[in-house]
Amino acid sequence: MTTTGSDRPVVAAGVAIVEGDEILLIRRANHPHQGMWAVPGGKVDRGESLAEAATREAREETGLLVKLDEVIWVGESMADDHHLVLIDFLGQAIGGELAPSDDALEARWFGIEEAFELEMPDTMYELLEVLLEIKDEDESDS
Numbered sequence: 001m002t003t004t005g006s007d008r009p010v011v012a013a014g015v016a017i018v019e020g021d022e023i024l025l026i027r028r029a030n031h032p033h034q035g036m037w038a039v040p041g042g043k044v045d046r047g048e049s050l051a052e053a054a055t056r057e058a059r060e061e062t063g064l065l066v067k068l069d070e071v072i073w074v075g076e077s078m079a080d081d082h083h084l085v086l087i088d089f090l091g092q093a094i095g096g097e098l099a100p101s102d103d104a105l106e107a108r109w110f111g112i113e114e115a116f117e118l119e120m121p122d123t124m125y126e127l128l129e130v131l132l133e134i135k136d137e138d139e140s141d142s
Contacts, residue, residue, distance in 0.1 A: 009076070009083040009084065010043050010082070010084050010085070011043065011044045011084075011085045012042055012043050012084050013041055013042075013051070013057065013086075013087050013089070014038070014042075014054060014086065015040060015055070015057070015091040016039050016072065016073075016090050017040070017062070017064065017066055019093065021111055022110060023039070023109070023110055023115055023128075024039075024040070024093070024098075024107060024108070024109055025037040025107070025108060025109075025110055025118070025120075026039070026061050026103070027104065027105045027106040028104070029104060030103050031081075032079065032081070032082050032121075033077075036118075037115070037118040039124070040058040040060075040062050040104065041053075041061075041086070041088065042060075042061075042103065050071075051068050054066075054087075054089050055091075061100065061102050061103055062099070062107045063097050063098055063099035063100070063101065064095070065093070066091040066092065067091060067092050069089060069090040071089055072088060072130050072134065073087075073126065073130050075123050075126060076123075077122075077123050086123055088127055112128060112132060115128055116128060
């Protein structure tokens with residue numbers, strides 16, 4: 001995801017692909033947050049909906065087809081060289097084969113609680129907290 005050269009925030013969409021107590025994360029190959037673990041995602045192209053961008057990025061970075069649920073987190077990543085508005089959906093894999101590519105050096109499943117130990121952008125810790133809250137709500141409804 002290239003964000004340089006823009007004097008305005010860039011909108012990015014991602015998807016927290018969750019299966020049971022695990023989340024699929026990619027290790028980013030490019031700036032921003034190169035080498036860190038995050039959910040698959042990237043910038044929204046002109047004329048593309050948030051959902052289209054999130055599913056496209058998931059497919060490009062993981063090889064998986066995903067079904068999206070609701071938006072579960074909105075936030076920002078700001079630094080001297082970028083300002084991203086991040087919108088993340090909850091989703092599940094419905095096809096394809098896990099094969100990292102595009103902006104992903106690796107793609108691996110992690111326990112949601114285990115993921116807190118990874119090197120991630122600060123925004124990812126916020127997203128993981130939301131996923132734990134959703135899990136707790138689901139368990140209390142059962």
